[in-house]
Amino acid sequence: MPSHSPSNILRFAIVCICVLFTCERTTVAEELFNGKDLTGWHIDVPAQDDDPNKESPFIVRNGMLVSLGTPQGHLITDDSYENYRLVVQYRFAGKPGNCGVLVHASTPRALYKMFPKSIEVQMNHKHAGDFWCIVQDIAVPDMVKRRGPKDNWGITEGKGRRILNLTDDSENPVGEWNEMVIECFADQVKVWVNGDLVNHGTQCTASKGQIAVQAEGSEVEFRKLDLTPIKELSKDEDH
Template sequence: MKPALFLFPLLFASALAEPEALFNGKDLSGWTADVPEADKKPDIKPSFIVRDGKLVSLGTPLGHLVTDKEYANYRLTVEYRFTGQGGNCGVLVHSSKPRMLYGMFPQSIEVQMQSGNAGDFWCIGENIDVPDMEKRRPHKEGQKFGGGPEDARNIKNLTDGSEKPLGEWNTMVITCKQDTIKVEVNGTEVNFGSKATAEKGKIALQAEGTEVEFRKVELEPVR
């Protein structure tokens, strides 16, 4: 009986684990920007700012905003919207080596936020498997499925029409558990992969040409 009594408080405490707000609504504490263009122009305008209580990716200069901490086994909830025209952005999970691809993108698995394609995977120095790989992963004959510059890196999502009209808020939930990644957009499962080659790492948001606002970036552990 003693082991059961000992385990109960631990399980109870785990169930009560509070979500962690990765963005505090005030500043970019806990994050570090990696903007290659800033290497030669330290006074360049920022790519990421806080405006009216929201984290804003201005889109340019191109780069990433990366958490200072690493995470594993979590559910990440991101509420975002494109403020004007649609365009490109993304959430990168299991991020590790900076600028691994094209001198810009950190080694990671990207969950695409590009308007019209939210929930696509992009493999960046890592890899993940999905059902119907031949159909859902555009490739040329003989091209390798992987995360290298010559590989077939894009994996299409499962649904169209899950995003809200431009200017409205979207909710993306990314669940990373061991070697699996599940993506939901506005309550609809849009992608699921397994056998990921990474199971932990930092989380990054992109500046990739289009302004995007984030009003929530929140993480909770999963068991």
């Protein structure tokens, strides 16, 4: 029969505290892309509605997820997420151009019969970290300077949906890998590009949803899409 002496009880309490502390501090990242196939994702490409045999713009090549750029559409996670840090490592495989990662995605084809309702974190070359509001909204400091005249703000077709980032010189030269970190917590979204804080939005009208990758004209390779749950946002100077 085990002893219930004060010393044994104390040792047991210390062990329990250590276990709880370890569980609190250790969080395993989920690999959204497994390096082999598109398990956990589904494709939405409007051009395939009339031609189901049309080539998919999303493939796996040499262990990387590749967005070929055309036909345009989205690769969307099957699951929804909230309160997380998403690490994306990407590079333009050839001529640089347009692409993006969408967070808090929900209703498909909500904008221009193409884009799911979401907040887009732009990857367009030299503009990585811009926000685009896609039937969702978000606020940043200096809104007029970064979004344009207030009378034109909106979240649907023809409105001022682009919110400029804080720096356009954080990307590496074309052909080199970039790391984009996106943190979503409650109503906030923060974005770093290669260690630089490039955007921080608040008052987001969504706090959870699917994650999507775009095919929007340019070929982009992804070698990492890892998601880690978080309990608070990182400070502005780190990630």
